[in-house]
Amino acid sequence: MSWLAQRLALHPLTKWQRKRFVLSGIALTLSGVFSLIVMMFPTVIWEKSNAKINSLTPDIANGKYIYHLSGCSACHTEHVPGAKELAGGKRLRTPFGILVAPNVTPDTLSGIGGWTVEEFADATRLGISPDGEHYYPAFPYTSYSRMTDQDIVDLKAYIDTQVAPVAEKAEERDLLFPFSIRYGMGMWKLLYLDEEPKTSKVEGxxxxxxxxxxxxxxxxxxxxxxxxxxxxxxxxxxxxxxxxxxxxxxxxxxxxxxxxxxxxxxxxxxxxxxxxxxxxxxxxxxxxxxxxxxxxxxxxxxxxxxxxxxxxxxxxxxxxxxxxx
Ligand code: HEC
Ligand code: HEC
Structure with missing residues (x-):
């Protein structure tokens, strides 16, 4: 070994180098822990919806309007004859593979019928599922992140009361590895999910x-x-x-x-x-x-x-x- 060290002109670390080595080790560990938190426990980083949202009175007529203007059905309904509204199944091409839009009808087992307003709000605005998993951004929560509390409440009330429940799961997604690992989305969201307007020139x-x-x-x-x-x-x-x-x-x-x-x-x-x-x-x-x-x-x-x-x-x-x- 000492022969190899000599050939490679390796010298023992100086005290200062050792210190740097230890410090960068600590920094790496800390950032590793931070990444794990971001990936696995998103709600530590992203502020979940305030419970206040439950006290708002839903306006179903506005909910219908918001439902259309935000285009939920464009992705969650298969646009083929006989397809059921919001029952999912539409295949969405992403650069990382094919994602299948899930059933978001108010069915309690196959859809989102059992969800609370807060769970619905966190899915739509933060891309976080009720189990605390990250959704892929093919679900455009990076845009919906600024939806108002009232519009969220109205939209949920509209879906719950006006869309027929469909008791059938949409088929599973088919992403390429490593994008099939949801945890990674946490780091992505840290970079790209924010609540800032995208343009600065909008006045009036x-x-x-x-x-x-x-x-x-x-x-x-x-x-x-x-x-x-x-x-x-x-x-x-x-x-x-x-x-x-x-x-x-x-x-x-x-x-x-x-x-x-x-x-x-x-x-x-x-x-x-x-x-x-x-x-x-x-x-x-x-x-x-x-x-x-x-x-x-x-x-x-x-x-x-x-x-x-x-x-x-x-x-x-x-x-x-x-x-x-
Ligand atoms: C799902 C992707 C998608 C979304 C969301 C989308 N667009 Fe488009 N848009 C396209 C594509 C693709 C075309 C080109 C269509 C074609 O080839 O005719 C287009 C074309 C257009 C055009 C015609 C431009 C031209 O010069 O021909 C306008 C205007 C436009 N979109 C406005 C909008 C507005 C406003 C919104 C939001 C309400 C929007 N788009 C949302 C994909 C999208
Ligand atoms: C551009 C396509 C697209 C649009 C528009 C869209 N979604 Fe989605 N949505 C998806 C995809 C894809 C997923 C699955 C994401 C994943 O698996 O990580 C999803 C997931 C969801 C989920 C989670 C379902 C579950 O079972 O965990 C909910 C809830 C949802 N969408 C509601 C909505 C609502 C409400 C709207 C309209 C405001 C909407 N979506 C608009 C594509 C879309």
Missing amino acids: EQAKRGEYLAEVLGHCGECHSPRDIMGGVIRSRWMSGVPVGEFNPAPNITNTVDGTLHWTDKQWLDFLKTGVLPDGNYTGGEMALVVEEITSHLSKEDADAMVKYFRSLTDEGGTNAVDPD
């Missing part, structure tokens, strides 16, 4: 309402923003499109020359209502579903607010978004 009550409709409920940015290699949305390129050839391409919809600058307000409103583009063609694919499930349900006032919001996404200063940190 109407545009702020539009921001809530587009960023939070409509989760438009989930598809229309490019992502980094870890699958997190790049804030500085918010809504600026995902080029063809990449996973899930979607056009730039910011108020810029490459986006929707040349659209009139009327063209925007017609698009949101029917999916018709300024050139007279209709949008297709996933966006046709978004129009059907989400934007066609906007009230006139809210459609105006959404357009106002998109108008604020200019590229003055080269970016429409808040600083990445």
Whole structure:
């Protein structure tokens, strides 16, 4: 051994080196413990919903509106003839494999019927299951994270009372290893789950309402923003499109020359209502579903607010978004 040490010109550690060695050992252990907590006990890090949420009175009519504007059915209903609403089964392609949307009907055994309001709130806004596990972000809780308490309560009341329970589990997911390990999502969420608005330029009550409709409920940015290699949305390129050839391409919809600058307000409103583009063609694919499930349900006032919001996404200063940190 000493022969090998000599050949490699290894010297015994100095006192200072030994100290550094021990200190980095401690740091590594601490960060390991921290990672384990994040991964396995998410509620230590993320503040769960306040019990106050139970005292709110549900408004089922608003719940129906929120249900549509947030597009739950776009993913949780299989869009094939005879499919039952929210019964799950739709296969969602993610860069990491196929996920199957679960049954979220009010059935107590196969769906979410037995859940409390708080459990529902934590699943939808924090991606944490009643058992304390992390959901994959294909469930767009990174957008829903800013949903108001009242909207959550109303949405749950609507699903509980107006959607028929379906006593059948949706088939299990099929993710590639290591993404099949849920614990890892904890670290991801630490990086990408926050409750900050995505843009800094939104001013005025109407545009702020539009921001809530587009960023939070409509989760438009989930598809229309490019992502980094870890699958997190790049804030500085918010809504600026995902080029063809990449996973899930979607056009730039910011108020810029490459986006929707040349659209009139009327063209925007017609698009949101029917999916018709300024050139007279209709949008297709996933966006046709978004129009059907989400934007066609906007009230006139809210459609105006959404357009106002998109108008604020200019590229003055080269970016429409808040600083990445
Ligand atoms: C873009 C697709 C998509 C949309 C939109 C969506 N979900 Fe989901 N949802 C999923 C996926 C995928 C999962 C499973 C995640 C996992 O297994 O980690 C899920 C999981 C859930 C769960 C957990 C179910 C369980 O059995 O643990 C609930 C509750 C839920 N969604 C409710 C909703 C509600 C309410 C809405 C509308 C506000 C909604 N989802 C919108 C894709 C979506
Ligand atoms: C599930 C992914 C997805 C979501 C969510 C989504 N979009 Fe789209 N969007 C697309 C795709 C894909 C296209 C291109 C469709 C096509 O090829 O016709 C598109 C096209 C569009 C276009 C047409 C742009 C053009 O220049 O042709 C507009 C405008 C638009 N989306 C607005 C929205 C708004 C507003 C929301 C939120 C309410 C939204 N999208 C949410 C995927 C999505």
